[in-house]
Amino acid sequence: MRVKWTFDEDVWRLTFLLDPEDELTGTCTDGQRLELRTNTCQVRLPPSEGRGPDVHPDLLAVVAWTVTAPWTRRRVTFDRPISPALAAALHDGWGVEAGPVGADQRSGTQLAISYSGGADSMAVAAIFPDAPFIHFRRISHPRVPNRWADYRSDVTARLARETGRDVTIVESDLEFLLKFPWPGFTEHHAVAAGALLLADEMDLGGIAMGYEIGSRWLGGDRYVHRFTPDNPMWSASGQWGTLFEAAGLPIVLPVGGISEAMTMRIALGSELRDQVRWCLLGPHSGACGVCGKCLYKELIQAAVERRPLNTTITATDKVGRKWQNPPPYGGQEMIEYGIAHVPGIENTLFAKAAEYLQASKESTRWLEHCYAPAIEEIPEQWRKQVDAFMVDNVGLMTEDEARRVETWGAG
């Protein structure tokens, strides 16, 4: 793989060329099979006076790697020398020869939040009230007809501004590089493209993301449904964690030790409550209330608020049907939590799942506390703040509760 960046008026354009051994098909780190469509994309930074192309080459290399990793088989050649640490991270993580090598390692001091508008990233925002938001906004690709126009990227951007926080919106068409399964990130880490390209300018030394305990520790992101301390995407010492750290922008998961019930409680209890959105399909770009995600989030919210389920979806509806089948379910720990805490669950479409799972308040107590190793993973300069927040607002897991995490999916 050969990678070439050009810069013109706040826009970074990437072109990559496949080496003979490279392929148009590949696999995302989460296991998803992928197919490449085209080899150019752009990242548009907000207009700024006097911005030049002087970005550390490791940052450019990591952005490029988030869109080229699945297709690269043996080596990757960047258009400017990278640091030895970055080359080593690429070699150790993916077995590829990366070069040329010849840059110093970079570092920064500030933390930015990768903002999506969902409850998880709002909980992160509540923990770091002064950290700026960087929001990735999808735009059309000049070479790809956009057949997915209903995607409401403008709404999330508007909500981001409404939070009153320091918001930087970065636009990119890189999701259209993918032909299969649909437009989306080749690797989940591509969402950090804006943070990477602005890291020098904003003096960033970390990028905070909203991945919670299910994604980080319970195998939820890779659909493996078991304890994943070595998660290749989100563990600090995994291949991606090491790569970002080598570029001086370690991934920080402030809510990596708590469940979605807790991120929901934190987000809805924060001043950003009105800007929380997990679905944009409904009227006024609010939650539609009828999709699978809305149903899942409603179960969690009802559980957090200890109130009956409020939904029109029935067991025979398309999104309701899967809850009539036996487990495993995606996000199963949250289904257990919902079943244990929603009054009258036996009269809802989750009645069957409740029978299968036999969850109780006692058996789901661990989901109300923070898994301490998740705090240990946070880079030192931000660890204390997360630790204090968790102790004050959530509470740490007992040994027994932590064992529930560590034996998840084993039986």
Place this chain on the structure above:
Amino acid sequence: MMRFVARVLVPARLRRAFRSRLDARYITKADHRQDVRSLREEYRRLHQEAKDDRKLDAEHALREIELLRHEVAALRDEVVRLRDATKESLQKVKSVSDGAAQARRLATEGAGAIDHVLQSEVRIWQAIDTLASRMPDAEPVR
């Protein structure tokens, strides 16, 4: 719309008039014959009146029926017209949705074709670079 067209065939007022005259003069036997005669005349007159009334009613009814017949005919024309219009607009709707389906098909096929071209382009550059790398002392193509 429906109209009430039934009529009472023996007018009630004829019966009432006849009976009241009979009652009033029943007591005076002297005038009985005269009464009977005048009653008979009265009866005849009333009968004729009734006959005229009935004829009038029948004429009314006929006119009514004629009117209704016209209205039914007009309605029937209206139904035919609407049915034809519906058929026509259904055909229009069908051809619009055919057009939309065709547009959708073309868009999908077009996008698929562009994907194919884009992928081919990536492959072609890959092949060119492979060939170039085999040529001795060759500069990279780009």
